[in-house]
Amino acid sequence: MTATFDTDRMAAVIYGSEKLASRRREISAAVSRIPELHDSRPLPFMDRLEKVTEMTRKLAALNKHLPDIIDPNDYEEGLHLYHEVMGMEGHPLALHEVMFIPGLIGQGSDEQYEKWLGRARRREIIGCYAQTELGHGSNLRSLETTASYDPSTREFIIHTPQITALKWWPGALGKSSNYAIVVANLIIRDRNLGPHPFMVQLRDEETHRPLQGITVGDIGPKMAFNGGDNGFLGFDNYRIPLGNLLNRHARVEEDGIYVKPPHAKVGHSAMIRVRSHMATGQAWLLAHSLIIAVRYSAVRRQGFLEDKTREVKILDYQTQQYRLFPSIARAYAFIFCGFETIRLYDQLILDVNKHGNTSGMADLHALTSGLKSVVTYQTGEGIEQARMACGGHGYSMASYISEIYGVAIGGCTYEGENMVMLLQLARYLVKSVELIKNGKSKELGPMVAYLAEPDTQEKTPLELKDYVKLFQMMSKRQSWKATERYLKLVEGGVSRDVAWNKTAVELTRASRLHTRLYIMETFIRRVSSIEDMNLRMVLRDLVNVHVNYELLDCGIYLHDVSLLDSIKNQLYSSLHSLRPNALSLLDSFQFSDIQLRSVLGRRDGHVYENLFEWAKSSPLNVSDVLPSVDRYLRPMMEKAKL
Numbered sequence: 039m040t041a042t043f044d045t046d047r048m049a050a051v052i053y054g055s056e057k058l059a060s061r062r063r064e065i066s067a068a069v070s071r072i073p074e075l076h077d078s079r080p081l082p083f084m085d086r087l088e089k090v091t092e093m094t095r096k097l098a099a100l101n102k103h104l105p106d107i108i109d110p111n112d113y114e115e116g117l118h119l120y121h122e123v124m125g126m127e128g129h130p131l132a133l134h135e136v137m138f139i140p141g142l143i144g145q146g147s148d149e150q151y152e153k154w155l156g157r158a159r160r161r162e163i164i165g166c167y168a169q170t171e172l173g174h175g176s177n178l179r180s181l182e183t184t185a186s187y188d189p190s191t192r193e194f195i196i197h198t199p200q201i202t203a204l205k206w207w208p209g210a211l212g213k214s215s216n217y218a219i220v221v222a223n224l225i226i227r228d229r230n231l232g233p234h235p236f237m238v239q240l241r242d243e244e245t246h247r248p249l250q251g252i253t254v255g256d257i258g259p260k261m262a263f264n265g266g267d268n269g270f271l272g273f274d275n276y277r278i279p280l281g282n283l284l285n286r287h288a289r290v291e292e293d294g295i296y297v298k299p300p301h302a303k304v305g306h307s308a309m310i311r312v313r314s315h316m317a318t319g320q321a322w323l324l325a326h327s328l329i330i331a332v333r334y335s336a337v338r339r340q341g342f343l344e345d346k347t348r349e350v351k352i353l354d355y356q357t358q359q360y361r362l363f364p365s366i367a368r369a370y371a372f373i374f375c376g377f378e379t380i381r382l383y384d385q386l387i388l389d390v391n392k393h394g395n396t397s398g399m400a401d402l403h404a405l406t407s408g409l410k411s412v413v414t415y416q417t418g419e420g421i422e423q424a425r426m427a428c429g430g431h432g433y434s435m436a437s438y439i440s441e442i443y444g445v446a447i448g449g450c451t452y453e454g455e456n457m458v459m460l461l462q463l464a465r466y467l468v469k470s471v472e473l474i475k476n477g478k479s480k481e482l483g484p485m486v487a488y489l490a491e492p493d494t495q496e497k498t499p500l501e502l503k504d505y506v507k508l509f510q511m512m513s514k515r516q517s518w519k520a521t522e523r524y525l526k527l528v529e530g531g532v533s534r535d536v537a538w539n540k541t542a543v544e545l546t547r548a549s550r551l552h553t554r555l556y557i558m559e560t561f562i563r564r565v566s567s568i569e570d571m572n573l574r575m576v577l578r579d580l581v582n583v584h585v586n587y588e589l590l591d592c593g594i595y596l597h598d599v600s601l602l603d604s605i606k607n608q609l610y611s612s613l614h615s616l617r618p619n620a621l622s623l624l625d626s627f628q629f630s631d632i633q634l635r636s637v638l639g640r641r642d643g644h645v646y647e648n649l650f651e652w653a654k655s656s657p658l659n660v661s662d663v664l665p666s667v668d669r670y671l672r673p674m675m676e677k678a679k680l
C-alpha cells in the first residue's frame with residue numbers, strides 16, 4: 039500500500055522546521071560515512087565493561103569529528119548527532135549536557151558562569167547531578183547530606199552522616215565525572231535551610247583519582263543504561279569554598295547571613311528542565327519501537343484472509359492495528375506536547391534569570407509533573423505492545439525493543455517517581471476546585487478553567503470538539519469527586535496528610551485524566567494549525583484514532599456507557615483508514631539503521647536474512663563445541679551411559 043504523503047514534509051512537521059529535518063538527514067549521512075563513529079559490534083553481545091569502554095571510545099571519536107559535522111553551538115543538531123552515534127544506553131557525558139550544564143545555567147551567578155561554564159562547554163571538565171541518596175529520592179526535604187558553613191575559613195563542609203546519606207544513582211557519576219552539582223542541606227549556625235545546589239570537584243583533573251574525603255564508584259548493572267556509570271558518592275567532612283554554592287538565587291554572605299531565593303523551589307530548575315524535555319524524548323523512544331514493529335509487520339506474513347493463495351501481512355489484522363496504531367498517534371501527540379513544554383521552560387528560565395519573575399513556576403511544575411508521569415507510563419505500555427506485536431522475534435535482542443523498553447521505563451522513576459508526581463499535579467487540581475467552591479473561579483489558570491464548567495448531557499461525539507467536551511466532563515467530575523472526598527475527611531477531623539493519603543488513588547486518577555485531556559487538546563490544536571492540507575488530512579486520521587481510543591480507554595468515567603458502542607465503531611473504522619499511511623508516518627521520524635540498532639527493523643526489510651546473519655555472529659557460535667560442553671555436558675552424558 040502506498041502512502042498519501044511525502045515523509046520529508048512530515049519530518050519537517052515532527053521536528054519543527056524543514057531546515058532541522060533536512061539537517062538531521064545530512065547529519066545521519068555524515069555519520070554513516072565515518073566508521074569510527076559506528077558501534078564496533080552489536081551492543082547486545084557486549085558485557086558491561088565492554089559497553090562502557092565502547093561508549094567512551096565513541097564519545098572521544100565524536101568529540102573529534104563533531105565540529106566537521108555540526109555547528110557545536112546548535113543544541114538540536116548536537117542532540118541528533120548524539121542520538122545517532124551514542125544511542126540510548128548511556129555514556130560519560132549523558133548528564134553533563136542534560137543536567138550539569140543546565141543546572142549551572144539555572145543556578146549559577148554570572149561570576150560562576152565565568153569560572154565553570156566555558157570549561158564545561160569545552161569539556162575540559164565533566165559533570166553530573168548528584169541529588170538522590172540511598173535512603174531518599176522523592177522526599178527531598180529528608181535528604182541527609184549536609185553542607186555546613188564555616189565562617190572562619192569561608193568554606194562549606196560537605197558531609198555524609200550515615201550510609202543512607204550516600205548519593206546513589208546519579209548518571210555518569212560512578213567513573214566518568216570529575217565535577218558534580220551536589221544537592222545538600224545548607225546548615226548555618228545549626229539552622230537547616232534545606233537543600234541547595236553546590237559545585238563540587240570530585241576527582242583530580244590530572245589523574246582522575248577521587249580527591250581526599252570523597253568515596254565514589256559505580257552502582258552496578260541496571261535494567262538498561264548499562265553503557266553508563268550511575269554512581270554512589272560519599273563525603274567525609276569535605277571542604278569547598280563559599281563561592282561553590284550556586285548562588286544566582288540564594289546566597290550566603292561571608293559572615294554567614296543567608297539571602298533566600300525569590301521562590302522556595304527555584305533550586306529545582308534542573309529537574310523542571312528534564313521533565314519539560316521528557317515528552318519529546320519518550321515520543322522518540324516510542325517511535326523507535328513502533329517503526330521496528332510496523333516494518334516487521336509489513337514483511338511478516340502469517341495466516342489467511344480473503345486471498346487463500348497467499349498469506350496475509352500481519353499488519354492487516356485488526357488486532358495488530360489496535361495494538362500499534364494508537365501508539366503511533368501518541369508518539370505524535372507527545373512530540374507536540376513536548377515542544378510546548380520545552381518552549382514554556384525556556385520562557386520560564388528567561389523570566390526567572392533575567393527578571394526574577396517566578397510566577398510561571400507553579401503552572402509548569404504541575405503540567406510537567408502530570409505529563410512526565412502519563413507519557414512515560416503510556417510509552418512503556420506502547421513499547422511492550424510493540425514487542426509482543428513482533429511475536430517471538432520481538433523477544434530477541436535482535437529487535438532491540440527490550441533495550442528501548444528498559445530505557446523508556448526508567449523515565450517512570452527518574453525525575454520524580456510517577457505516583458509522587460501525579461500527586462503533585464493533584465495538589466494543583468484540588469486547589470483549583472477549592473477556588474471554584476469559594477467563588478473565585480476568575481483566579482483559575484486557562485488550563486483548569488474547564489473545572490468550573492457545568493455538567494451537560496453526554497452525547498455521541500461527532501466532531502473533535504465533542505470529544506474534548508466529553509473528556510473535560512470526565513476529568514472535571516473526577517477532580518471534583520477526589521477533592522470532595524478529601525475535604526469531607528478533613529472536615530470530619532482527619533489530618534490533612536492522612537486525608538490526602540486516604541484519597542490518593544482517586545487523586546492520581548484525576549491527574550491522569552487532566553493530563554490526557556491536555557495531550558488531546560494539544561494534539562488537536564497542533565494538527566489544526568498545519569497549513570499543508572495533505573499532511574493535515576493524514577494527521578486528522580491519526581487524531582481520530584487518538585480521540586476514539588482515549589475515550590474508550592477512559593469510558594468508565596462516563597455516565598452513559600451506551601455511547602461506547604458508537605465510539606468503538608469509529609475507532610475500528612479510523613484504524614482501517616490509517617493503514618495505508620501507518621508505515622510512512624513512522625518513516626517520517628527518519629531514523630537511520632545506525633540509530634535504530636535493530637536487526638528486525640532495518641529499512642531494507644530483509645528480516646530473515648538479517649536475523650540469520652545476526653545469529654551466526656553470536657559469540658557462542660565462534661566454535662562448534664563450547665568449553666562448557668567439554669567440561670560439564672559431555673562428562674555428564676558419558677557418565678549417564680555407564
Ligand SMILES: CCCCCCC/C=C/C(=O)SCCNC(=O)CCNC(=O)[C@H](O)C(C)(C)COP(=O)(O)OP(=O)(O)OC[C@H]1O[C@@H](n2cnc3c(N)ncnc32)[C@H](O)[C@@H]1OP(=O)(O)O
Pocket residue numbers: 132136167169170175176177178179209303306309310312319399400403451452453454455458459462465466
Ligand atoms: C537521555 C535521557 C537521560 C535521562 C537522564 C535522567 C536523569 C535523571 C535525573 C534525576 O532523576 S535527578 C533527581 C530527580 N529527583 C526528583 O525528581 C525528586 C522528586 N521529588 C521532588 O521533585 C520534590 O520533592 C516534590 C515531590 C516535587 C515535592 O517537593 P517538596 O517536598 O520540596 O515540596 P512539597 O512540600 O511537596 O510542596 C511544596 C509546594 O512547592 C511546590 N513545588 C514543589 N516542587 C516545585 C517545583 N519544582 N516548582 C514549583 N513548585 C514546586 C508544590 O507543588 C507545593 O505547592 P503548593 O501545593 O503548596 O502550592
Ligand SMILES: Cc1cc2nc3c(=O)[nH]c(=O)nc-3n(C[C@H](O)[C@H](O)[C@H](O)COP(=O)(O)OP(=O)(O)OC[C@H]3O[C@@H](n4cnc5c(N)ncnc54)[C@H](O)[C@@H]3O)c2cc1C
Pocket residue numbers: 133167168169170173174175176177206207208209263268448451452453454455456457458461
Ligand atoms: C535510570 C535512572 C537515572 C537516575 N539518574 C539520577 C541522577 O542523575 N541524579 C540523581 O540525583 N538521581 C537520579 N536517579 C534517581 C531518581 O531520581 C529517583 O530514583 C527517583 O526520584 C525516585 O525516588 P526513590 O528512588 O526515592 O523512590 P521512592 O520514593 O522510594 O519510591 C518507591 C515507592 O514509594 C512510593 N512513594 C514514595 N513517596 C510517596 C508519597 N509521598 N506518596 C505516595 N507514594 C510514595 C512511590 O510511588 C514508589 O511506588 C535516577 C534513577 C534512575 C532509575
